[in-house]
Amino acid sequence: MNQYYIGVDVGSVSTNIVVMDSMDNKKLYETLYIRTNGQPLESLNEGFITLKDKGYCMEDILGVGVTGSARILVGNIIGADSIKNEITAHAVAAIDTYPQVKTVIEIGGQDSKIILIRNGVVIDFAMNTICAAGTGSFLDQQSFRLKIPIEEFGDFALRADEPVRIAGRCTVFAETDMVHKQQEGATKEQIVAGLCEALARNYINNVAKGKSIEAPILFQGGVAFNKGIKRAFEQELAAQLVIPKHFNVMGALGSAILAKETVRDTKKKTTFKGFDIMQRKYKLKRVACQDCPNACELTEVTVEGEIAAKWGDRCGKWQK
Ligand code: SF4
Structure with a gap:
């Protein structure tokens, strides 16, 4: 069995x-x-x-x-x-899949992360949940706007002879720049390649700022499917990225x-x-913690009549 x-x-x-x-x-x-x-x-x-x-x-x-x-x-x-x-x-999956890993680059739909690992132990990490310019959902929006299926985005980027430079520090600047470059006659391939480079630069200058990115580097999350982004990272970092078999469910x-x-x-x-x-019957309720001046507003879940968990605290007091 x-x-x-x-x-x-x-x-x-x-x-x-x-x-x-x-x-x-x-x-x-x-x-x-x-x-x-x-x-x-x-x-x-x-x-x-x-x-x-x-x-x-x-x-x-x-x-x-x-x-x-x-x-x-x-x-x-x-x-x-x-x-x-x-x-x-993500770190546990990366280490299990590739024990020598030293850096994990993870870019998902709404956020991106960097995890530094040495000898199988996480020594540092950072996460970006605010700037949409470096995430999969921004790529989704742009593929829709450019009328290119997201699955073909990477191939478009790889076909570009010379990428145009797109400002990647925020979605508004990036989109304005892309429209401007299109009006100047840049091809879709050049724009997509420029966007991939902008996303990689944005990641390195924001999420990975001050971090020591060392190979072997694992690239995971849904965006790892995009060959254009992979190439842009490899050029920026002058290193090869390894994409694990189960990159999108790590x-x-x-x-x-x-x-x-x-x-x-x-x-x-x-x-x-x-x-x-x-x-299963459950109820959510807002409760206040009065144990210190922070007065955190917590969410409390009751499952089948018993308080199962609270979250939303700043100090970790209610975390499992
Ligand atoms: S959850 Fe922690 S930080 Fe928030 S009020 Fe209670 S003791 Fe203070």
Whole structure:
């Protein structure tokens, strides 16, 4: 009988789910990608229905791990064994996939990260959740505006003889610049290549500012699919980027590995409550913490009558 660990990454753009073999972290039976659309529980439910329809049952699941911006809510409702932040989940997957890794560049739909690793240990990281100019959603918008399918964006960039220079420090400047260059007669190929270079420069000068980027460098997140961005990074950094096989579900993969480690270390059975998450009654409430002058406003989730978690604190007091 096959047994599995499930990893979930519930982000603001997508909810990714992987089903990992219990004996082999490199063997993934399923990789699901579902649009979150502001409804993390509904999107996870959609994924779990797919897994049930494919014949997975609760008895075969040895553990479940959750990461992503909605991890505390989702993790408590489904009874996850491990609930960890995105930096930890991405780093764990990167180290498991490529033990020599020293730098992880991760660019997703809404944010980007850099993680520095030495001897298998995270020594530094940074995350950008504010500037959209360096994320996948900005590329999506531009592919729509230029009428180029996003899957072909990379090929367009690679065909350019000479990229034009696009200002990459913010979306408004970048878009204005692109329109201006189009009016001056630049080809779509040159503009797309210029945009890829702008995104790589933006990342290096903002997210990675002051960080020592050393090879081997893993490039993960949905944007790693874009060959134009990969080439732009390689030119800027004068180094090769390695794209792992499961580059677009590394957060979910890391969560599955973390669940496996948690279950193994605690020697307990999984706390996973099953695939029928919408049947679980939960309530969200705003509460104030009065324990110091910060007076943080917290979100409290009650699952089936019991307070399961609170989040929104500045000090980590209520985190698991
Ligand atoms: S959650 Fe922490 S920082 Fe916020 S009010 Fe309570 S003790 Fe202070």
